Amino acid sequence: MTTIQESAGRGRPRSERAEKAIVDATLDMIGEGVTVSELSIEAVANRAGVGKTTIYRRWANKEDLVVDSLATLRLPMPEPGGADVRADLIEYLKIMRSESSELRNRCITNIALNEADRYPDLYRRFRELVIEPRREAFRQVLRRGVATGELRPDLDIEVAMSMLVGAMLFHTKMSGPDYPVPGDLPERLVDEALRGFRYDVTRNVAS
Amino acid sequence: MTTIQESAGRGRPRSERAEKAIVDATLDMIGEGVTVSELSIEAVANRAGVGKTTIYRRWANKEDLVVDSLATLRLPMPEPGGADVRADLIEYLKIMRSESSELRNRCITNIALNEADRYPDLYRRFRELVIEPRREAFRQVLRRGVATGELRPDLDIEVAMSMLVGAMLFHTKMSGPDYPVPGDLPERLVDEALRGFRYDVTRNVAS
DNA sequence: ACGATACGCAACGGTCGCGTTTCGAAAACT
DNA sequence: AGTTTTCGAAACGCGACCGTTGCGTATCGT
Numbered sequence: 001m002t003t004i005q006e007s008a009g010r011g012r013p014r015s016e017r018a019e020k021a022i023v024d025a026t027l028d029m030i031g032e033g034v035t036v037s038e039l040s041i042e043a044v045a046n047r048a049g050v051g052k053t054t055i056y057r058r059w060a061n062k063e064d065l066v067v068d069s070l071a072t073l074r075l076p077m078p079e080p081g082g083a084d085v086r087a088d089l090i091e092y093l094k095i096m097r098s099e100s101s102e103l104r105n106r107c108i109t110n111i112a113l114n115e116a117d118r119y120p121d122l123y124r125r126f127r128e129l130v131i132e133p134r135r136e137a138f139r140q141v142l143r144r145g146v147a148t149g150e151l152r153p154d155l156d157i158e159v160a161m162s163m164l165v166g167a168m169l170f171h172t173k174m175s176g177p178d179y180p181v182p183g184d185l186p187e188r189l190v191d192e193a194l195r196g197f198r199y200d201v202t203r204n205v206a207s
Numbered sequence: 208m209t210t211i212q213e214s215a216g217r218g219r220p221r222s223e224r225a226e227k228a229i230v231d232a233t234l235d236m237i238g239e240g241v242t243v244s245e246l247s248i249e250a251v252a253n254r255a256g257v258g259k260t261t262i263y264r265r266w267a268n269k270e271d272l273v274v275d276s277l278a279t280l281r282l283p284m285p286e287p288g289g290a291d292v293r294a295d296l297i298e299y300l301k302i303m304r305s306e307s308s309e310l311r312n313r314c315i316t317n318i319a320l321n322e323a324d325r326y327p328d329l330y331r332r333f334r335e336l337v338i339e340p341r342r343e344a345f346r347q348v349l350r351r352g353v354a355t356g357e358l359r360p361d362l363d364i365e366v367a368m369s370m371l372v373g374a375m376l377f378h379t380k381m382s383g384p385d386y387p388v389p390g391d392l393p394e395r396l397v398d399e400a401l402r403g404f405r406y407d408v409t410r411n412v413a414s
Numbered sequence: 415a416c417g418a419t420a421c422g423c424a425a426c427g428g429t430c431g432c433g434t435t436t437c438g439a440a441a442a443c444t
Numbered sequence: 445a446g447t448t449t450t451c452g453a454a455a456c457g458c459g460a461c462c463g464t465t466g467c468g469t470a471t472c473g474t
Binding site: 032033035037038112113114116117118120124142145149150151152153155156159160162163164165166167168169170171173174176178185188189192193194195196197198199 | 244327363366370371372374380392
């Protein structure tokens with residue numbers, strides 16, 4: 001937490017309503033695609049219906065405000081259902097897809113993809129707080145698949161993860177009216193990945 | 208070409224040196240991660256060692272300048288070597304990787320990933336001019352593989368492409384001092400994709 | 415030579431956001 | 445009641461960039 005400490009419990013307490021409004025406004029704007037460098041305290045204050053003073057009293061600078069706001073996004077990845085690897089992978093990819101459509105969760109990809117170069121500190125904190133736990137959850141699904149014998153024992157976990165996650169991000173980022181994301185993309189991705197591209201007459205047709 | 212027409216060949220001709228310097232400065236800044244909305248004509252002029260007038264004389268607005276500058280990036284994808292599908296795919300992925308490291312070619316991914324929401328017109332023109340030809344070249348490699356029998360006849364071309372391209376973009380975007388891109392990533396990606404994740408005792412070990 | 419156009423440069427008035435300060439009112443404490 | 449702190453609002457001086465204009469110079473065609 002990078003919030004500036006309040007001095008004591010003496011006077012009027014800080015408004016939680018105002019604080020929430022500020023964080024909400026920040027996240028909304030980031031979700032809409034506003035860059036961190038473009039994000040102005042003035043705009044956040046207006047959108048939150050709050051005086052600039054109220055923001056500067058709590059956060060020393062814009063970066064701290066953004067970090068604290070993003071930290072509220074740390075929703076845990078749900079434990080996968082566990083029927084089989086295929087179902088687990090599809091479940092996670094579907095979560096990713098839903099996140100790309102919900103304004104609030106677009107923040108994650110917007111920050112992760114756009115701000116790495118310009119705000120390395122912010123990016124590092126964000127990565128450890130939000131990105132890495134998700135990657136780890138995804139890795140765990142794949143490792144479990146190897147353990148159960150569903151996946152090849154020599155499977156390259158990192159490469160496999162980047163293929164599925166990367167493809168999903170690729171589609172959601174490139175999507176638009178001309179190129180919508182197919183509804184069954186998670187299933188198709190997982191099936192193609194599990195099966196492999198190569199034509200191999202010795203292999204049975206996938207069920 | 209959205210450049211403003213020069214009136215006639217009467218007076219002093221426009222300096223090609225200045226024009227090149229302007230475009231170069233624009234592309235350099237975009238490659239360095241400057242957003243289109245952040246890109247200021249003033250900064251471009253300073254960097255190019257040129258008066259603002261010289262820019263405004265040629266382009267009506269920032270967006271036109273950016274479009275024309277990006278249009279100079281339309282380097283053709285080389286014809287793939289053609290030894291086999293694996294070699295062709297690896298070749299294209301290596302091109303993508305090299306583009307992520309060369310400043311000038313970072314423009315492509317920076318624009319493609321960051322500006323879609325805010326500059327739909329620019330994005331559409333850029334996509335048709337630069338992105339789509341590359342996607343099509345990639346698709347062709349996969350289609351050829353299906354035709355030669357190397358790839359499954361029912362392979363989902365779009366999904367397959369997004370897996371390879373998406374994974375490559377994912378790695379290059381996420382890369383940094385902490386998470387470098389493995390040198391043999393193209394090979395590993397292609398091999399995992401061709402082979403499939405699933406453990407299948409009836410299949411021979413991949414060569 | 416002469417007119418026309420482009421050059422780099424500097425300055426214009428205007429807008430926006432910065433971070434700070436001041437203000438009167440509101441809401442907690444002793 | 446009196447003190448302390450926060451509240452939203454408004455204004456401050458500052459700097460960046462906007463798009464335009466005028467300046468003296470340079471470089472072309474006629």
